[in-house]
Structures are given as structure tokens and as C-alpha cells.
Amino acid sequence: MSTKFYGKNIFKEKIDTFKPKSKKKDKYRSREELILYNRDRLFEKIDTPKNFSLITNPTETINFINQLEDRYLQxxxxxxxxxxVEYMDYSAVTMLLSVVFSFKERNIKFNGNFPNKLEYKKKLIDSGFFDCLKTKIDKTLEYKIGKENQIFTRANKEVNSELGLPxxxxxxxTVFGEKRTLKGLQRVLLELMHNTNNHAVLNRKGEKHWWLSVNHDKENKKVSFIFLDYGIGIFESLKNKPEEGKWEKLKSYISSLVNKDDNSTLLKLLLEGEIHMTVTGKPYRGKGLPGIRQAMQRNDISELKIVSNDVFSxxxxxIYTKLNNEFSGTFVSWEINSNNNNLQWIL
Known part of the structure; x- marks a missing residue:
């Protein structure tokens, strides 16, 4: 049986309708009360955190995302x-985009309302968030959402080696007012796309999208990046490595750690290249997650933050912090500003 969602459907989701029989008690309700009553009957309402950010409020934001994932599975x-919402950044917007696509891909209705604060309402609109709600979603390999040179989000299932140039x-x-070569940026993007496959469950590589959101702040001459991979996360992927060869050395090393159950220590060692040395017996050569940290140390990028499983860094x-809950995947954010390395354009 189809049902009706009363009130303004601000997400523009097409919903089949019917007119329910009136009840005596309904005539004592105001129009606004009836709208809320019927809305809540048809959709399960989930509140976003007031501070909606994976960067400044990871615990509550992860809990919110996990609630959505649970409803998606059901x-x-x-x-x-x-x-x-009192504060919302692009980490929240990017996660909402990815969640909406997941729901729509399985034809599960997803709706909601605007933040009361105009600043955050505008941020959602500018991101192309509401445009994607009107878009037919299938199992397409790649999506592009938003406006180039403003807020632009891409989703893909494979490594796109051509993405770095545009x-x-x-x-x-945006940052320098002209074309400049940013070697560190291209390297970071490639490493993150490769890591999406490396952190996937065995035999399931290429099944889930990674998300890249690029947010241009022309007034302050900086560009911020968010890369989101809803795989199983860094530490869960390490557990799935085969019990042989170099991975056997890795698991033995992890077991020898004093705080082996504290993934924050493990992430620090991973980024610093210590785990690579333990597994291979050779110095780190610039690939993988340690390469992203090295790009930061060389001043190719700034403000690097990573969330994976139960660690915020x-x-x-x-600073590496163990969280009380787990994010199913890996989130990486960074920015490029006028103080970062750049070279003359040579292409």
C-alpha cells in the first residue's frame, strides 16, 4: 500500500500518495501537528548531532552515521x-551525500529537513546535495555532483589516474590565481584511491564507491579536500591479511605491542613507516598512508586528519585518539593554501 508524506517535501523525493481516513482526534490538531504526526509515522526520524562534524565531534557523528547504516541494512x-544543527562542515555534507546514494541505490526512501541556520542550509544547497536527491541512482561506476570550482564531489569504484590533473x-x-604544479596533491589522491582497494574485503574490491569532495574557498584562497572510503577501515583490513609471508610478521609485531588493543598507537606507527620496516625489512619508500604523512611534512598539504575504525588522528x-565507537571505513581530510609548495606550470 502506498502512503502519503504530509508537508513540504524539501528533498524533492517522489512519493506515491493516498488520502487516509480522517479520525476524530485529528480535527483537534493544528496543521503543523498533523504534518509532524504523519511524517513520523512513515519515516523513522533520526536527529543529526548539533555539532555535525567528523572532525570536531567524531563520536556523536559516527554514532549518527552508524544509525543510518543500521536502517539501511534493515x-x-x-x-x-x-x-x-549549530555547526556543520563539509565532512558531514560528504557523508550525507554518500548515505543518500546508498539508500537510493537500493530504492529506500530517504528524506529530511533543512538546518534552521541559513549558513548551513546554503552549504547543503551549494554542495549539490538536493540535486542528487532528484537523480536516478543505479550501480554506476562514477558520479559527479556539484559545481566545479565551488564544491564538487566525485564518487568512483576504481583508481582514476586522470583525476589529479583537473x-x-x-x-x-583558486589558491594562486593561475595554473601551478602541485605534485603532492596528485600523489595523495593516487595513494588514497589505491588504499581503497587495499583496504577492501578480499574478493570484494571495486564494489564500493570512494568519495572525493573538493571545496573551494576563494575568499581565503584555500581548497579543502575530503576523501571517504566506506570499506572496512585500516585496522580491520590488517586483520584480514593472509597468515603467511610478510603479513605473518606484521601480525606477530602487532601482538608484541604493549598497547596492542589501542589502534591509535598502531596508526601512528603505520603513518611513520615503522610497520613497513617491520614487515619488509626495508626503509619506507614513499607509498601508502606514510606517503600522505610525508606529503604533509614536505609542506605539500596542510591540516591532515584521518579517521578510521576507532581512531581519530x-x-x-x-595527536592520535582512541574513540569509543567505530567508523566503518576511512576518512581523510586536508587542505592546500598559499603557504604550501607549488611549482611553475610546465604541462
Whole structure:
């Protein structure tokens, strides 16, 4: 049986309708009360955190995302209540985009409302968030959402070696006012795309999208990046490595750690290249996650932060924190500003 969602459907989701029989008690309710009553009957309402950010409020934001993932697995229709958001950044916007695509890909209805604060309402609109809600979603390999040189999000299932060039051109024009070569940016993008496959469950590589959101702040001449991989995360992927060869050495090394159950220590060692040395017996040569940290140390990128499983790390400030809950995947954010390395354009 089809049902009706009463009230303004701000997500523009097409919903089949019917007119329910009136009840005596309904005539004593105001129009606004009836709208809320019927909305809540049809969708399960989930409130976003007031501080909606994986960077500044990881625990509550991860809990919110995990609630959505649980409803997705149960194929339940969801109404996201954003009315009371007091702060929201692009980490939240990117995660919402990815969640909406997942729901729509399985034809599960997903709806919600705007934040009361105009600043965050505008941020959602500018991101192309509502445009994607009107887009037919299938199992396409690649999606592009938003406006280039403003807020632009790409989703793909494979390594796209050609992506770095257009992103570098757009970034350098925003930050430096002209085309400049940003070697570190291209290297970081490639390493993250490769890591998406490396951190996938065995025999399931290429099944899930990675998400790249590029946010241009022309007034302050900086560009911020968010890379989101809904795989199983760094530490869970290490557990799935085969019990042989170099991976056997890795697992023995992890078992020898004093705080072996504290993944924050493990992430620090991983980024610093210590684990690579243990597994291979050779110095780190610039690939993988340690290469991203090295790009930061060379001043190719700034403000590097990573969230994976139960760890939040502000890599730029050498802070690694164990969380009370787990994020199913890996989140990486960084920015490029006028103080970062750049070279004359030579292409």
C-alpha cells in the first residue's frame, strides 16, 4: 500500500500518495501537528548531532552515521532531522551525500529537513546535495555532483589516474590565481584511491564507491579536500591479511605491542613507516598512508586528519585518539593554501 508524506517535501523525493481516513482526534490538531504526526509515522526520524562534524565531534557523528547504516541494512525509510544543527562542515555534507546514494541505490526512501541556520542550509544547497536527491541512482561506476570550482564531489569504484590533473588545475587557480604544479596533491589522491582497494574485503574490491569532495574557498584562497572510503577501515583490513609471508610478521609485531588493543598507537606507527620496516625489512619508500604523512611534512598539504575504525588522528599536530565507537571505513581530510609548495606550470 502506498502512503502519503504530509508537508513540504524539501528533498524533492517522489512519493506515491493516498488520502487516509480522517479520525476524530485529528480535527483537534493544528496543521503543523498533523504534518509532524504523519511524517513520523512513515519515516523513522533520526536527529543529526548539533555539532555535525567528523572532525570536531567524531563520536556523536559516527554514532549518527552508524544509525543510518543500521536502517539501511534493515531497508527502513529514514527522515533526517537537521533543524537544530549549530555547526556543520563539509565532512558531514560528504557523508550525507554518500548515505543518500546508498539508500537510493537500493530504492529506500530517504528524506529530511533543512538546518534552521541559513549558513548551513546554503552549504547543503551549494554542495549539490538536493540535486542528487532528484537523480536516478543505479550501480554506476562514477558520479559527479556539484559545481566545479565551488564544491564538487566525485564518487568512483576504481583508481582514476586522470583525476589529479583537473583537480590540480582547479585548486591552483583558486589558491594562486593561475595554473601551478602541485605534485603532492596528485600523489595523495593516487595513494588514497589505491588504499581503497587495499583496504577492501578480499574478493570484494571495486564494489564500493570512494568519495572525493573538493571545496573551494576563494575568499581565503584555500581548497579543502575530503576523501571517504566506506570499506572496512585500516585496522580491520590488517586483520584480514593472509597468515603467511610478510603479513605473518606484521601480525606477530602487532601482538608484541604493549598497547596492542589501542589502534591509535598502531596508526601512528603505520603513518611513520615503522610497520613497513617491520614487515619488509626495508626503509619506507614513499607509498601508502606514510606517503600522505610525508606529503604533509614536505609542506605539500596542510591540516591532515584521518579517521578510521576507532581512531581519530590530527596528524598535523601529532595527536592520535582512541574513540569509543567505530567508523566503518576511512576518512581523510586536508587542505592546500598559499603557504604550501607549488611549482611553475610546465604541462
Amino acid at each position: 531497508e527502513k525509510e529514514v527522515f533526517v532531522n537537521m533543524k537544530h 583537480v590540480m588545475i582547479e585548486t591552483s587557480e 590530527n596528524v598535523s599536530n601529532n
